[in-house]
Amino acid sequence: MNTDSRAPSTTLPKTEQDLINDVTQKITQHSNELRKRYRVLGFQNAIGASVMAVSVTGMIITGTLYIKGLIPGWLCIVINALLTSFIHELEHDLIHRLYFRKHPVAHNLMMLLCWIARPGMPSPWLRRELHFHHHKESGTHTDVEAWITTSGSKWGAKRFLKLIDGFVFGIVNALFAPTWQEKIRLTVKVLRLNAPMGLLYWGCWYIFLGYHLYTWVNSLMGLTVELSAAASLLIQVVNAAVVIIVAPNIIRQFCLFFISSNIHYFGDVMPRNPLQQTQVMNRWWLWPFQLFCFNFGSTHCIHHFVVKDPFYLRQMTAPFAHKVLADAGVRFNDFGTYKRSNRYSFTQPEA
Template identity: 85%
Template sequence: MNNTHTISTSPLSKTEQESINDITQKITQHSNELRKRYSLLGYQNVIGASVMTLSVTGMVIMGALYIKGIIPGWLCILVNALLTSLIHELEHDLIHRLYFRKQPLAHNLMMLLCWITRPGMPSPWLRRELHFHHHKESGTDTDVEAWITTSGSTWGAKRFLKLIDGFVFGIVNALFAPTWREKIRLTVKVLRLNAPMGLLYWGCWYIFLGYHLYTWASSLMGIAYQPSPTTSMLMNVINSAVVIIVAPNIIRQFCLFFISSNIHYYGDVTPRNPLQQTQVMNHWWLWPFQLFCFNFGSTHCIHHFVVRDPFYLRQMTAPFAHKVLAEHGVRFNDFGTYKRANRYNFTQPES
């Protein structure tokens, strides 16, 4: 895979292009040195498959322990959220074909496991198209992936809703479209992006919330609610699904989108200029969010310069890479992005 940036059509200055080339070359050289130093890194397919096996097995074990009453629900939720953050990193690497590139059966099996364990996300095969475009046109108006994670939106109730519940946001956004044709088009788009896994995922979540809100309200009003045997059995299944897979992914997705949407610049970046596409966010107070997205804010900027390295190697190269990025003016912990709706320039976006 070509891990450099071909930017012949981009209005970059000679200095910017030289900086991009220098960053890419130095980080690539450093990761090559790590590969030589640690022979285990040469078994990339084995590492990816092992992380997937351990993560999925861990989720199944935690789910079984919860169902048997051996561990509390909160522990299952937190551990599985951590495990799904690993699986997200695997999916991101798989989208770039970093594992089993020449073995489609194994590659697609891993992709399927990523989707099953993170059903609230669109199909990884569909995401591949969006993600490749994100790399090509990061931060521009056509960068759908950045828009999905709320980049470019001003902070408020609308952005917060989009962070915690993309499905409801999509439906609400469709309902407020100016014409019926646009309402239908956007609704179909939301359903298509979420079919079929996401519809089951969000369906479980809304039934869970609705049922428990109803029983809570009934108890407040002094009404004795006695569910039927069928309802009890259905809710046992839904309650377990929420604890084992839905709630962990809601936590993981919120943390990932919060970090991702703020490390990416949007709206006024120079096209195809990785110097402006992302920043590094590694301030100490971000660690609760970083925990559930595998240190994404600290390492994702590296990926925009060197695509070929898997997620665990980015963690290893980060101390060196951060020095190189800083030398070339890539930003660190620019929290002003919250006020600027992710604009790169230090001006407030027009309302």
């Protein structure tokens, strides 16, 4: 039988698998020790529900204060962007069924609240399927979740557009498809992924941008824009929605996707090898991005080895876990990934 000796193997060498198992065992043991030391960590469901309650309540309070004119819009946006970063972490943990696993009503209620607070993302129930596949095939060409966050793409206007506005990117990508059948298929896919929450979310954003661009152009021409009572009410609602929920999520999502797409390697990663799937990015100058994605660049690599720990426990294990990861050869602060389109190999990808 004629076989191609150059074909990549999908089976990890025993020594490398042993190394992965050792990393997982050490971090798991450390997190278990923390659970014994701090008994409160045993109340995982209560912690998750409390973080959700505080985050959602905080968004309602800041939104109310903004509407009443008691705080400026920028402050509401910043606070809610921080709160939605907590909610994103909760959703990620819920996808792995880390809260209320045996209580489906509570579990699905938390999932729904995550979707309402972050309406620009596909439903968490749909994301669960994509995310489980991401863990199995992280960095390979079937990893749709990585592609959504721009991993593997060359840096340029197209990647920045996708980071900032995934909906417009999806539509533009569909319009440039080679055939009409493909254009229609991709357009329907974008609409399906965003229905119904995302369509309302992006609709508010585009109405907001369009209206304020229109009034600005008219002001340059010395004209005044007059609206009907219904149109005026619509703009007030849209303005409030943008400040309270849309703009905070655009900031949070940009920061998360920027960090996530660069800590994940893509395109030449050996399947199911967490030693190659991610790196740790924890340089001090990344803090403006890390702030709005709950230190994702520093801690997400831990999750690829130990899935069962919730987000707050990953923060607690990070100092110990970083030493274990470094000893195992996991990369830290490999900023050359920007030039390599997130390839694991240090060789430049082909044009």
